Amino acid sequence: MLASGPVQAGAAQLAAEQSASEGSVDKYQALADVLSDPVSREKLIDELRSMSDQGQQAQSEQSQDNAQQQDGKAENEEDAATDVAKKTQSAVQVIVGTLTGSWSALTELVSGESKSIKDFFTLLVKLSLVIAATIVAFWLLRPIARLLFRRADDMAAGADGIHPIVVKATAVLISVVTDVVVVILAWLAGYAVALLFVGEMGEVSVSQSLFLNVFLAVELFKVLLRAIFAGRDDALRLLPMRAETARYWSLFLSSLVSLVGYGVLFVVPLVSNQLSESLGNLTNLVIVMIAVSYAFTVVARNRQKVKDGLNALARKANFSMTQVTLGVLAKCWHWLAFAYFLVMGASLLIEPDTALPGLLMATLQTALAIFIGMAVIALIQMLLDNGVKVPAAISLRLSTFEQRLNQFVPMFSKVLKGIVLVMVISAVLDAWGVVNLPVWLASSAGTQFLSTIISVLFILAFASLFWMTLASWIEHRLDPEQGGGEPSAREKTLLTIFRNATAIVIIIMTLMIVLSEIGIDIGPLLAGAGVLGLAIGFGAQKLVQDVITGVFIQMENAINAGDIVTVGGLTGTAEKLTIRSLGLRDLSGTYHVIPFSSVDTVSNYMREFAYHVGEYGVAYREDTDEVVIKLREAFEELLANDELRASILSDELEVHGVTALADSSVNIRVRIKTLPGNQWAIGREYNRLVKRHLDAAGIEIPFPHLTLYFGEDKQGNAPAMPLKMLNDVKMINEGANAAPADAEVQSGKKAPGERSSKSAEYNPTEKGDFDDGE
Template sequence: MEIGASRRVAEALGEGQGAERLVRSLATVAAVILCALAALMGLRRKFGAFLRSLCAQGSTNIVRVRLFLLRALFHGLSLGVYFGVFTALMMAVMPDESPAQNLANIVFVVLTYVLILQVLAKLLLSPDYGALRPLPLGDEVSSALYRWLMAITWGVALLAAWSSVLKEIGGAPALATMFHASAGVFSSLVLSAMILASRDRVARSCAASNAGDHGAPGLLARCWHYPALAYALFVGTFWSVRALSVEESMLRLVLSMFLIPVCIGIDLWVRKFLAMASEQHEVVPMDTSVAAPAEAVETSDSWPSAEAPPPFVPPAGRTVRDFMPLFSRIVRLTLAAASVFLMLRIWGVSIPMGWLFARNVMGVLLVVLGSLVFWEIIRIQIDRKLHEEIALSGIDPDDMEEGGIGAGSRTATLLVLLRKFVLTVIVVLGALVTLSSMGVDIAPLIAGAGVFGLAIGFGAQTLVKDIISGVFFLIDDAFRVGDYVEAGSAKGTVEQISLRSMKLRHPRGMIYNVPYGSLKILQNFSRDYIISKLDFRVRYDADVEKIRKIIKKMNKEMQADENFKSRLLSDIKSNGLRGMEDSAMILRVKFKTPPGHQFFMQKEVYRRVQEAFRKHGIEFAHRNVTVYLPPELQALVARETETGKPVTAAAIGGAAAATLLAEEEQALAAAAAKAAKSEGNTE
């Protein structure tokens, strides 16, 4: 029967003109297919060399994801080139319909399915590029699995192609049905052989991941191949039996065979993704803002160099690892439900209510899982950027003091608020989408939320004022985390920024919570530069010009010292006389420094000025009081001095008291005389 069908196929391809026509038709079909495949393989070879060079350079997870997407895009383009070359050659070589054209179309369709499955297997298993493999499999396992899948694919493809040729060209539908149905048995046998060959390897892998567990996971690791063999044999045999009576699609066989392995692969991929995410450092806790440590209020004379920024130690916080059990359960429940209902859908079993319920539940689970995964991706990227910004600032928090240099950047400050905003948006949108997937009409909720928000806006004007004021302060870049600011009676280092207020850490350790709406005038001591002005009180007999030269010499010495030169933005200058007081002349010295360096430089300038003045005999003026003595006391002091007796305070006090009594008696006598005179004039 098969020989007769094959003879009819050969006669149809030869078009009744003998073996020469048959060979020519087969050669034409082979040439067209080989040219299309040559174009495909040429592109793959060139791109493979380019991809190997990129992978050899080493890359991060983000770069590997980009390379994976680039590889998928190129494979899609190469399939497009294959399709275009085949179409162009067919139109040029075989424009008219003929058995040879039908044969070429059959081979082309079958090869297209094979190439698509090959691309999917290469992308998921990646036997030649381990760095781009999305599944947590070793090179040996992925290569073996790839070979087994290709063996099944090529075997089923050959059976499908030959059955199509027998049916379309040979005119033997019964024989074609037999070959078509044998694809199920063939795939079951090959898949069973693969399961038996991989039995020990999978058992070791499961035992390693469930070390010490002798319960259900341990039993599954030892006996996993029994249900797998039963499933493979049942699906293949059941499909073959149905294919003998009704026309079954090969796609249904492929989907039935690989639905559960695909679900297992998705579970492995999600677990690998979560493991990669859990390895990221938690730069900032999820429920707090960027905050400077409490030790930031201490002062120190040392200063970190720009060449060696201090290491940043992230505070403890929740990571993805804490949520991995929850994520794994959600993923596995979703995949289990999806596999059951998809299998029923593949085989045409209709369960309207069950499918509707499962669709809603799966929709909710997918929304929750997608929201969590999206939030973790955004949070990890923001935290990584925050880590870079804080590390690049090169600030030692122990050296931050009053008026210190800002420890943060504008990017870091805004990223904290962006993270909170993104979390709020994800939660709100996730809740709305979840309710919508459950059949709840969310339009009234949105309208009610608008009215409720309007009511809150009128009732909480202060809160709205604080939030809006904070937004504009941040847009204006008025302050950043780590800046030393003064707002009214509150001053300190900006330690934390929220949507409504900021926290200031006073140099003595207190915390100020300042709402943005109460900020009228804000002084920032951590921007650009600080000008220090130091006043010195000297005696009136001091040489001002000599002091100017001393300051000038001191400036040259400090500018020559690299430890001080990097902290000075201008020369140390003497401004001369600033003013005169009762007992001193006021001289002023000023200089410019970066924010946070002024205190160290002030202490050094004070020390050097004191040493220079002592060396050159210049005395600082002390506050004193000049007492003027009346002539009687001056005579007493002179007389006591001539006799050689010390003038005691008691003697001076007694003389002063006697003088005061005499002056009072004279005043009383003058007043009495004036009164008597006025009485005489009255009479």
């Protein structure tokens, strides 16, 4: 102790020296004294080496712990991969052990070495009174509840003035509450009999309490089955099936629940506690084998019926994912049922005390997830599949908004149904321990995934709503009946181009934002798009020229939709204008797409006013002044036509006079001022009238002539034309052959294809027609 004192003092002073600066001289002196003493120095060295060994040991233990953790993780992964095999092995071992131990247990029971059979039967007598009282009370209350069930069924069947879903939900809730009250009253009746009439007053035995609690749990679960299938009440049934089918499956599941519930939760503990644990295990084995065999038999018998029913539901479903799910389920439902009942049997054999609650919770969570999913999908169908009605104020300003919205509703409905289906599948997998959904949702990955999905859906919904609103507004402006009058051609063209350009911008922006939300860096994409755009700019200069020329054409208002134009040597009606091309339909109906880069000149016939320019030739012998008078008379008759008069802007005929002395005619030009687009109809009618007036006045409209001139003598007399008739017989025959045709003409018969000209009507005057020759 005297030797260790200086060592401890030296170590303390060493530590104090590192943490404080006051009294440093004394500390240095003390450390020098410790080091100068051989014994103290050796003690200090040993203590420092001991501290070093402890640090190395701690590091070694930490390494061993890390290795054990890694081994534990590997074992967990191995357990997850071989869980089914190990459970099967354990179940087989339990079955063999139960069968081998049951003989000795029966021998002990007969020989009297086990617990007294007399006490067991005495217990059964007292217990039977409680059981009988509970069951009798339950069956006496059922007819009273049956009256309420009928009332609820009638209410659900005759929903007048109220939405049927709300009425049916209320009726089902009333029936479920009534059924639960009946079970609770029967349970209370059993407790009353046990407290007042069986055993000691005010005391309930463990076996009696066990039965009553099992009765409450099992019957409440059967209440859920009755609410789902409703074998006697068609209007209250939650599943779409016939009454016979509902009663069949309700009876099967109720029997299976009663067998497993009362057998495993009540009979097995009773036998184990009152007789022997081996007999309890044997009883558990028998009950489980009977339940699994019964379930396998029912599933095998109804395999094809259920398959046909699921296929029928798949054909009726209007959601593709639901159709696929039901189709796959129809093919493999019996294997899933076999696996479920096999796992249930193995779990009840391996862990009879704890397996049933976990299995029951997993089953309830699965059924509840499927039921809620079906209810939500039905609600979505009810709200969205029949379309959406928008308020009248919105329809007044955006007449096509409701129609466009209902075009997006089916797709939106499918997305919602898909989300619900994924959530149902996730809940089912979580119920059976395949995935731990709450833990994953609470993790950073789950939170990030949900946040991304919600953000993407919100972005898509907002972009769709914005596009529907904008497109509806444009359609409203273009509608002459609702948009405040007939829009101008300029407005039609600009709004159409603006709609197309906005659609492209919305698509690109939405795509970029969605890619950014899901974690894709759009910086390289934008840089690549810039490089690609530069390459396209060099490689597709015509495209760039198309766009630039199109922009300037629209800025200068050179072409609007509906205009009659001549572009690139083609004349027609401009039907479609984009930022890079013009859609033109010519007189023959051919549709031409003309890129703006090939447009050098635009001739528009639809600006402010137009002229019909007519140049009429007459013979040299005619008086030109008289011809002008007849042209004016034809114009006055044209003005007398009220329908065409509205298209003529000037009441005076512009006569330009004689414009040419041609080879065989004297040409006189006139001009008529008309509304743009009507010059061709006015010109056709005026030409018809000019021909009629000139013919009536005997004014010759020349056509190509051939004049044979034989000369004349000095006195101006022309000699007679020498004619010599050759082949008179041939000419006579030809004349005879021509006689029938002349006879037909004289008799009034028209040759094929000849048309009557009793009443000539002026040519059509549809707005926008044109002549190719103009």
